[in-house]
Amino acid sequence: MNVNRMGPQSQAPSTRHLVRQILHVDMDAFFVSVEELEDPSLPIRTAKRLCPQAIFLRGHYERYRDYSERLGKLFHEFTPAVEMVSIDEAYLDLTGCERLHGGAFRAADRLIRAVKEHTGLSCSAGLSTSHVVSKIASDQAKPHGLLYVFGGREAEFLAPLPVRRMPGIGKVTEPELGSLGIFKIGGIRAYGLERLKNHFGKYGEWLHAKALGKDIEAYAYSEEPKSISHETTFDADTDDVEEIERTLFSLAELVAMRLRDHAFFARTVGLKLRFVDFTTLTRDLTLEEPTRLDSVIFEQVLGLFKRAWNGQRKIRLLGVRTSNFESSSFQLGLIEAEKTAKLTRALEAADRLRKRYGFETMRLARGLDPPSAEARKSPPRRRFFGRED
Secondary structure, eight states: OEEEEESOTTOOOOOSSOOOOEEEEEETTHHHHHHHHHOTTSOSSOOTTTOTTSOOOOOOHHHHHHHHHHHHHHHHTTOSOEEEEETTEEEEEOTTOHHHHSSHHHHHHHHHHHHHHHHSOOEEEEEESSHHHHHHHHHHTOSSEEEEEOTTOHHHHHTTSBGGGSTTOOTTHHHHHHHTTOOBHHHHHHHOHHHHHHHHTHHHHHHHHHHTTOOOSOOOTTOOOSEEEEEEEEEEEEOOHHHHHHHHHHHHHHHHHHHHHTTOEEEEEEEEEEETTOOEEEEEEEEEEEEOOHHHHHHHHHHHHHHHOOSSSOEEEEEEEEEEEESSOOOOOHHHHHHHHHHHHHHHHHHHHHHHHOGGGSOOGGGSOOOOHHHHHSOOSEEEEEEEO
């Protein structure tokens, strides 16, 4: 494991004063690593473009969830202040842990080793006085490393890094900063707070604070994903309508299950469609009533699909996406609300079985492949992959 400290090499973290210590842990190649642990014979550094004979797998979301839950339990052995911000990364508040662990740096080192020992997975971690610096530091520490940024050295650490390394700066903000001559994070600070506010408004204040390595808002330990999606790449490009519709329904099932898991209702559903020539289309639809029901998501996405595909090109990839989440649904009529509530309870019961025994344990008929001798011998030739943005 690589260990780096951003600061004087002879200095040790002080225990005299209660200094905020935030650890960001990010798993290294989490999904691939989990699959490799389950089947060590699999190649992990191949791509279909370079190696057509490579093995391409369906994702196993229930397996990833199991490993994520094991990681969460392990993290809680080090501190009660743990926030799993996604299935493969977390923030841990190690402030004041000297008596238990001998200091935050030592605790972080022990945690990385414990993750490897108890799960077989590798992770990288960043330790600093803020969430933003720790997240960037964990990325700098990859693979399987730990980078500690001493208090007071945050801005110095961030200054030479490209602005795109800052969480929250994406493909829209990066070129806008470039038009101002700002290409490094240090350039944000040098541009000045007032000039940033004049150009970006309140967002300029956020940029300046982050460039100094500060968390300007109280960190929300209830942070939730802004979108939930699943997609699948077919082993062979297809124009089989029945297979396409079955796949769309399976994706809708996976997305809906995760919506219910987060207690979300989605106001927007979306379709991702990639053709054999790698042309990719995305289509979104805003619903009059937010939903977390498999059938509703499927019917809306199917409608988007029928309007987007004329049947003339084979399909390589399908994806289903939901966003614009709400914590409650629109007020339905009494009879309709009762029907929806009954269906939701049935689906939630199915979700509990899936979490315990695997997703394939409980499926709705629309998403199943038709029975055949070949189907009984081997699993569907699809690869599911899920993410939370």
